[in-house]
Amino acid sequence: MNENRSPLYLLTGLILGIVAGLVFSLVISPAVYVDTAPSALSATDQDIYRSLIALAYSSDGNLERALQRLQLLQDADIRQALAEQAQRLMADPLTRREARALAELSVAIQQTGINPVVNPSAAVSPTAGSVTPFATLDLAAAVSTATPVPPTATLPPTMTPRPTFTRQPTLNAPYILVNREEICNVDVPLIQVWVTDASGEQMPGMRVDIFWADGSDFFYTGLYPQVGLGYADFEMTPEVSYSLRVGESGQVVEDLTAPECTDSNGSPYWGGWKLEFSQP
Amino acid sequence: MRSRRVFWFLVSIALGAALGLIYGWVIHQPDYQDAALTSLRKDYQVDLILMVAQAYQEEQDPSLALRRLDNLQDPPTARLVQQAIIDAQTLGYPRSDIESLAQLAQALQSYAPPLGSQP
Numbered sequence: 001m002n003e004n005r006s007p008l009y010l011l012t013g014l015i016l017g018i019v020a021g022l023v024f025s026l027v028i029s030p031a032v033y034v035d036t037a038p039s040a041l042s043a044t045d046q047d048i049y050r051s052l053i054a055l056a057y058s059s060d061g062n063l064e065r066a067l068q069r070l071q072l073l074q075d076a077d078i079r080q081a082l083a084e085q086a087q088r089l090m091a092d093p094l095t096r097r098e099a100r101a102l103a104e105l106s107v108a109i110q111q112t113g114i115n116p117v118v119n120p121s122a123a124v125s126p127t128a129g130s131v132t133p134f135a136t137l138d139l140a141a142a143v144s145t146a147t148p149v150p151p152t153a154t155l156p157p158t159m160t161p162r163p164t165f166t167r168q169p170t171l172n173a174p175y176i177l178v179n180r181e182e183i184c185n186v187d188v189p190l191i192q193v194w195v196t197d198a199s200g201e202q203m204p205g206m207r208v209d210i211f212w213a214d215g216s217d218f219f220y221t222g223l224y225p226q227v228g229l230g231y232a233d234f235e236m237t238p239e240v241s242y243s244l245r246v247g248e249s250g251q252v253v254e255d256l257t258a259p260e261c262t263d264s265n266g267s268p269y270w271g272g273w274k275l276e277f278s279q280p
Numbered sequence: 281m282r283s284r285r286v287f288w289f290l291v292s293i294a295l296g297a298a299l300g301l302i303y304g305w306v307i308h309q310p311d312y313q314d315a316a317l318t319s320l321r322k323d324y325q326v327d328l329i330l331m332v333a334q335a336y337q338e339e340q341d342p343s344l345a346l347r348r349l350d351n352l353q354d355p356p357t358a359r360l361v362q363q364a365i366i367d368a369q370t371l372g373y374p375r376s377d378i379e380s381l382a383q384l385a386q387a388l389q390s391y392a393p394p395l396g397s398q399p
Contacts, residue, residue: 009285009288009289010288010289010292011292013289013290013291013292013293013295013296014292014293014295014299015296016293016296017292017293017295017297017298017300018296018297018299018300019296019300020293020296020300021296021297021298021299021301021303021304022304024297024300024304025301025304025305025308026304026308030304031305031308031309032319033316033319034319035319035320035321035322036315036320036321037320037321037324038320038324040313040315040319041313041315041317041320042313042314042315043313045316045351048317048348048351049317049328052328052331052332052335052348053331055331055334055335056330056334056335059334059337059338060334060337069327069331072324097339
């Protein structure tokens with residue numbers, strides 16, 4: 001009689017075990033990453049890492065080291081990633097310094113004529129060694145197994161900076177204003193700057209200095225690649241007069257005050273300026 | 281006969297538990313692109329702290345450095361930087377980098393008394 005009993009009890013045991021195993025491995029002690037590389041960081045933490053690289057570069061001016069550090073993030077386009085983050089941070093006054101550092105680093109990389117591109121196929125894939133169910137890392141073990149050289153020297157060999165043709169800003173050639181027009185199709189009072197070289201090609205990475213009665217600022221072209229590589233903009237404070245110059249010895253454009261526009265209902269609002277610069 | 285059934289019942293539970301653990305720890309891995317800065321390998325963490333120290337060289341603002349270190353330890357302490365100095369020496373960082381770290385550690389110790397008194 002007993003020998004003919006259903007083996008359902010085995011299935012019950014199996015299900016009980018699976019449930020217990022799942023609860024333990026997913027809730028009580030879930031797998032966590034330890035010993036990860038910067039490329040495995042979340043987008044937010046990659047932004048923090050990238051900002052620190054730019055700030056460190058701003059301090060020591062070591063472009064080679066900055067590039068090696070940036071390549072650890074395995075961005076498909078390093079300059080693009082820097083520019084996009086600079087653009088995002090520029091909106092917040094608290095992160096302006098980081099934004100500037102990012103923009104300057106982006107420009108510095110561009111001026112080398114090298115656009116380091118990371119081969120997408122080189123992206124690190126999860127490996128058994130990179131994930132461990134153990135909650136903590138033995139610190140001593142981590143140090144003893146770390147690469148005996150700074151991490152900046154341990155780049156995967158598949159990430160090769162590839163020289164690409166990049167138009168270089170010519171610092172000594174003066175950029176002159178070729179067109180200045182009031183624009184009313186803007187939401188905020190903007191100065192829109194477009195910079196092209198003598199052949200009409202848009203010029204990214206051009207520094208634009210702007211001055212007003214009690215202050216000055218600067219920004220770079222090329223931080224809005226979706227608009228144009230030679231494009232940059234600056235938000236004006238209404239009723240403040242600005243002067244602007246492109247490059248080190250470019251023509252100074254003065255008396256830039258937000259113009260008053262009128263919408264279809266007759267209500268006034270602040271417009272902007274579109275300034276086009278070019279080399280003669 | 282009963283003890284034999286109990287034995288196989290326990291075996292089936294163990295087998296199920298193993299399957300559950302394999303699923304949770306191996307198959308259902310956390311998102312590989314979602315790691316935190318605290319999970320960085322030790323040498324990358326040292327480099328990160330060095331970057332904070334290099335930024336501090338220019339800014340000379342300990343509160344800003346602390347805010348950045350907060351991503352690695354909550355709350356960040358001078359001990360974190362001191363440990364980074366030891367690790368940097370182990371990893372063969374140049375003297376200039378060690379000095380940058382040392383200056384940051386010193387600044388953090390004198391910046392806020394609670395930091396310097398951390399064990």
